Amino acid sequence: MVVLVVLVLLAGVAWWQLPPRALGFAHGRTVSLAAYGGPSPTGVPADLRSADLVTRGRYLTAAADCEICHTRPGGQPFAGGLAFETPFGVMYSPNITADADTGIGSYSDADFLHAIHDGVGKGGKRLYPAFPYESYTLLTDEDALAIKAYLFSLPKVRSAPPSNELLFPFNQRWLMAFWSFFYNPGERFEPREDRSPDWNRGAYLAEALAHCGDCHTPRNLGQALNNRHKFAGAVADGWRAFNITPDSETGIGQWSDDDLFAYLHTGHASGHGAADGAMGDVFDVSLRGLTVADVRALVAYVRSVPSVRARGFAAVNKAPASEVPESLVAESDARGRRVFEGACASCHGWSGESLLSNYATLVGDRAVNDASAINVAHVVLAGDRGREPQGLSMPAFGAAYSDTEIAAVANYVVGRFGAQTARLTPNDVASLREHASE
Numbered sequence: 001m002v003v004l005v006v007l008v009l010l011a012g013v014a015w016w017q018l019p020p021r022a023l024g025f026a027h028g029r030t031v032s033l034a035a036y037g038g039p040s041p042t043g044v045p046a047d048l049r050s051a052d053l054v055t056r057g058r059y060l061t062a063a064a065d066c067e068i069c070h071t072r073p074g075g076q077p078f079a080g081g082l083a084f085e086t087p088f089g090v091m092y093s094p095n096i097t098a099d100a101d102t103g104i105g106s107y108s109d110a111d112f113l114h115a116i117h118d119g120v121g122k123g124g125k126r127l128y129p130a131f132p133y134e135s136y137t138l139l140t141d142e143d144a145l146a147i148k149a150y151l152f153s154l155p156k157v158r159s160a161p162p163s164n165e166l167l168f169p170f171n172q173r174w175l176m177a178f179w180s181f182f183y184n185p186g187e188r189f190e191p192r193e194d195r196s197p198d199w200n201r202g203a204y205l206a207e208a209l210a211h212c213g214d215c216h217t218p219r220n221l222g223q224a225l226n227n228r229h230k231f232a233g234a235v236a237d238g239w240r241a242f243n244i245t246p247d248s249e250t251g252i253g254q255w256s257d258d259d260l261f262a263y264l265h266t267g268h269a270s271g272h273g274a275a276d277g278a279m280g281d282v283f284d285v286s287l288r289g290l291t292v293a294d295v296r297a298l299v300a301y302v303r304s305v306p307s308v309r310a311r312g313f314a315a316v317n318k319a320p321a322s323e324v325p326e327s328l329v330a331e332s333d334a335r336g337r338r339v340f341e342g343a344c345a346s347c348h349g350w351s352g353e354s355l356l357s358n359y360a361t362l363v364g365d366r367a368v369n370d371a372s373a374i375n376v377a378h379v380v381l382a383g384d385r386g387r388e389p390q391g392l393s394m395p396a397f398g399a400a401y402s403d404t405e406i407a408a409v410a411n412y413v414v415g416r417f418g419a420q421t422a423r424l425t426p427n428d429v430a431s432l433r434e435h436a437s438e
Helices: 002-016 053-063 109-118 141-153 173-183 197-209 257-266 277-285 292-304 331-343 374-382 403-417 426-437
Strands: 083-086 089-092 234-236 239-241
Touching: 053 141, 053 197, 109 141, 197 292, 239 277, 239 374, 257 292, 277 374, 331 403, 374 403, 374 426, 403 426
Parallel strands: none
Antiparallel strands: 083 089, 234 239
16 A cells, blocks of 8 residues: 555656656657658768677767766776665666676667667666666667677676665666656657758767766656756766756856867867866766767757756856965865965966966866865865876875865865855765765
8 A cells, every 4th residue: 555655656746747858849840760861860970880880889889878887986897886876775787798697698689679778677677767768768779789789799797786775665676667657758769850960960969879968957856857957957976067058157158169069079178177077987988989070960969959047056257366365264265275275276376277288277167166166176086087188187185185174175266266155064075075985
């Protein structure tokens, strides 16, 4: 009886929270791939179309970000075990190497397609939507099976991830059938006739493969993507994934197409900052390997998404700060200034405009304009990824400074170079440390 009541309540919430589909904003008439008159928006770029199945699968696997979620820190690629913290407990990604006992080596083509498109594993085991099958359902069978061919070409790794630690009733996998009923469209990608070939290719890359919305779109009470606020920003993996709609103040409305292309193609856009955290992983594993044409297609698609004003954000401050390291009134600000002076000023400059490298310039960076200061604190804790062309990189300061000092310097950086003040606490930093160590 209790389970029945829970089911009814969950179904009611799911129906009430039913969002538009990922591509619902585009409207226009869709056609089948066979009837589409332009170049196919699916598959691999033209210069790889004649490549063997595994080579094509390698490109698509990278574009789909599979390695990021299925590789734990220090573990073998694709062998699973990465922890995902949710409001309902902790989940661990499965092993997707071709090991027959602990991976997917026993999956037939039909089994693989059932998992990718429907969220149902071998033997009818329901998959949790941390695996974004509501996006992968848009993949063509051909592309999904090319990904399978690539995964099966890799070394088999015998590795069983820990068991999920989910609260009741969320530990009941069969309930995911209801989630899938409400939120998985269960249909393949169809191009829009009234959109350009670049737009259609970008839509396939962003929605079917890269599932950009899983990080950049907030979720509803049913933990599905709330596409009424598509790409308006969210917190993902403990990092702020910012608004990437064309909103001029809180989004990327003031970015040029070249800025956006540079960010997606190189991991950095001058005057806007660099990719780090979860986005840094996406760049390293996925975006870095995309062709120029595919990155241009992504730009075309992202530009078309409706503008959404993100709550709690002010327009980005683009004015450099004073060169004078004045002391502020509050003791916490003074502590942050002292840490900045000792660890940060020599590279970033007191004005926020680095004399060493554009990669170290803080002015205009969305992270230092975020009042939560969580991305700034993350970078102070763990350093950056060293993508700067001259080989410069920011070291990790997590071991050198206390939680109180890191909170103080993160707040100081946001207050000095951003448009808002920050109130990150030592307890917040402790939580960020714990999250990063998992």
